[in-house]
Amino acid sequence: MQQILRAENVEKHFGELKAVAGVSFDVYAEECFGILGPNGAGKSTLITCLYGASSRDAGRLSIFELDPQINGRRLRARMGIVPQDNCLDESMNVYENMMHFAAFVGVKRAERMNRVDTLLKFMSIDHKKEATVKQLSGGMQRRLVFARALLSEPELIILDEPTTGLDPAVRHLIWQKITELKLRSGTTILTTHYMDEAERLCDRLMIMDKGKIAALGSPSSLIREHCPGYVASFDLHTELADKIKSKLASSAEFKIIEDQTGIHIRAPQIESLVQLGKDLQAEARLIRPSNLEDVFLTITGKDLSADA
């Protein structure tokens, strides 16, 4: 596979804080590369370095063999970027927002109307052309930002938390569009703090915590490597917790993970968890295959919804 992005020891500091503290990774053509991490992990900061909207303090970065710090303008002409905030112009309607952007990304005057119409249709907001941004719902605004990002017919699409704060229906629509774009051979980089989003969309994932890479691999390989098997969750109350701890203290088969939502026990086999429940005379609230959230919890000792 053709490598289109290479990052080597990239760092970005804000005063004393190292928001990005030395990350190295590659992105290959046609893959969807995910950056997963809690708020404040450095995902967005890293993303703005990728498209040259902020400088970096150390390390090397090349995308399409160009350095975003030097060739930002040329590079952004080949990218489609959905920033974390919508940054739409509220004084303008949907159509005007698109037309001005089309000019910015260099769409020829004669083609502009056509391209704008096609993209509004693609994101199913063509019926809102005349609406002002304020009249749009959150989901509609996000769809407009997607349409806007596609104006440049990008070779690389960068999505910074594409579905944060959206309702499930809109999330599914956005996921569907991302998948369609992926099939059109676009390379995608996306950040998220939703593990289901990462699992569903990403071919490879980089888990970030405190500005560093905590783990890197495909979703299934990360789960296999860090926390294979199943997880049973029990409600948290002291008596049961003590019982579980004393019973499983020296067990190699079971792993105990505690957080605010309850006590979780992981085991390679689902049967042993069912048996454990019987032994404890307590019913598990949920038994499920382990997922990326467990990977994150295992690696960093905290859950994804926590701030870094």
Add this chain to the structure above:
Amino acid sequence: MLESLKLSLLITSKHWAVYRKSFLSNILPIVTDPVFYLFSIGMGVGAYVTDLGGHQYVSYIAPGLIASAALWTSFFETSYNFYIRLSYDGSYKAMMTTPIGPREIIFGELLWVCFKGAGMCLGVCLVMFALLRQFDFVFLFSITLLGSLLGVACGALGLLATSFVKNINQFQTIYALLISPLFFFSGTFFPISDLPPTVQKIAFLNPLYYGIEIAQALYWKKDVADILRLFLPLLILSGLFLGFFAYRRIYRLLYK
């Protein structure tokens, strides 16, 4: 470079598209303020000061009021409006996802105040001519050009001020302690040469003062060549000087 200029012009045209949407409320204060000055101070003080350097008081203050329109419009643009685009509505963040970079944003801004300064001086001049029942095409044309230079100098000053503020309320301080003195010590209402020497020296650093000296010479058709030879280079240099520092500081705000 050409690509950069093209992008800057696109930014300017977007500003214009936004501005046009509430055109009347945008231009109203810039046009009405000088009219109120003309009728209140011009007529009120004019009842006592009947001759100032050989002019009626109303016609003494008219050129300064016209040229000052460039200060108000461009400074407002690069202070409040720029700050809102920078910190609140994400305009520049959005632009930075396109080939536009910080350089184009700053040049786009300065081009915009250049046009605004010219347009406002032209507009205020037409209103003044109508009120004073006179017309002078050469003055109208030259004040428009002067407005563009003043727009850049005062707009750059606004950008520079913006690079220092921590929140939007601080602009009130800047208006009170910087813009008001620039306006009152610009020579619009009285000759700077009648002030104490120290104050004169400070006023000599005021880019609006350069513009108003030129506007008055053009309006009165008096010593035009001499005034232009001294003040036109000063005005252009002050624009370049302020623009240079504004560029450096704003660049760092846009591209951290």
